[in-house]
Amino acid sequence: MKFGVIVFPGSNCDHDAYHVISKHVGQPVDFIWHRDTDLSSYDAVIIPGGFSYGDYLRAGALASFSPVMTSVKKFAAQDKLVLGICNGFQILCEAGLLPGALIRNRELHFVCEHVNVRVESTDTPFTHELQRGQVLKMPIAHAEGNYVCDETTFTELSRENRIIFRYCDAHGQATDETNVNGSRDNIAGICSPGRNVMGLMPHPERACEDALGSSDGRGLFHSLVGALAAAA
Amino acid sequence: MKAKVYVTLKNSVLDPQGKAIKHSVELLGYQGVSDIRQGKYFEIALDGGLTEDDARQEATRMAREVLSNPIIEDFRVEIEK
Numbered sequence: 001m002k003f004g005v006i007v008f009p010g011s012n013c014d015h016d017a018y019h020v021i022s023k024h025v026g027q028p029v030d031f032i033w034h035r036d037t038d039l040s041s042y043d044a045v046i047i048p049g050g051f052s053y054g055d056y057l058r059a060g061a062l063a064s065f066s067p068v069m070t071s072v073k074k075f076a077a078q079d080k081l082v083l084g085i086c087n088g089f090q091i092l093c094e095a096g097l098l099p100g101a102l103i104r105n106r107e108l109h110f111v112c113e114h115v116n117v118r119v120e121s122t123d124t125p126f127t128h129e130l131q132r133g134q135v136l137k138m139p140i141a142h143a144e145g146n147y148v149c150d151e152t153t154f155t156e157l158s159r160e161n162r163i164i165f166r167y168c169d170a171h172g173q174a175t176d177e178t179n180v181n182g183s184r185d186n187i188a189g190i191c192s193p194g195r196n197v198m199g200l201m202p203h204p205e206r207a208c209e210d211a212l213g214s215s216d217g218r219g220l221f222h223s224l225v226g227a228l229a230a231a232a
Numbered sequence: 233m234k235a236k237v238y239v240t241l242k243n244s245v246l247d248p249q250g251k252a253i254k255h256s257v258e259l260l261g262y263q264g265v266s267d268i269r270q271g272k273y274f275e276i277a278l279d280g281g282l283t284e285d286d287a288r289q290e291a292t293r294m295a296r297e298v299l300s301n302p303i304i305e306d307f308r309v310e311i312e313k
Contacts, residue, residue, distance in 0.1 A: 101303045
């Protein structure tokens, strides 16, 4: 199985994602420049965190118009796996691969800290090896992570069990105090109707080594590899 | 010819930046400010050969597809000859 990490001008977690896939997951992985359009050799694509195009216009907006994103849309339409982390989540929303939008944090600050998120659904290729209700500690680092969507979208996400992570405390309680950025209903991550595209604001790729404060992110990548192995 | 595009957050979307600006304005003693919403303004220089209608159409398409995110924002287009 082969992974691709997409690189935009301004991506800065591309090497972290590459490191985790090659070192912890032990799978082949390539960087894919945003002008490349051939994704045919990949089984899963990661859109990493960072500040693509300096967050000009809207976070993730200009990256969503990059040539590679047309290919990512086709890739996703073939039920292949796409994971967007932080800026990657913003790009997926701007590209219309995930519903809703990520706007400026409620308190306006850039928030850079470890937070807890609760696993809300294990029915995705990215979370099937986790437990529902499990609390994961992962870092966040963003100024635009405040998830908004209209009523219809929210109802759909809830009904289809597509809210995958919620900000919570260490015991798994999701309250307004644990809502680090003001996201609707504490949403930290969602998936597409086909469940093969997932976006989340926390950084699992920066939480794969105890030396970095948490290794809770590994479960996501192991799930991903497990899903690909099962499909092969 | 010039197109002017104004992009504003939808009323249903909270604008934390606007709120912070309003707070500062009030600290300075300005009276009677009930709300401030922050938006974006674009000036687009268009080819002089375009008719006004074509210019409006192109600018509107640009505003819808690129300059605004219809999920959270509205826009308004003006054409200046």
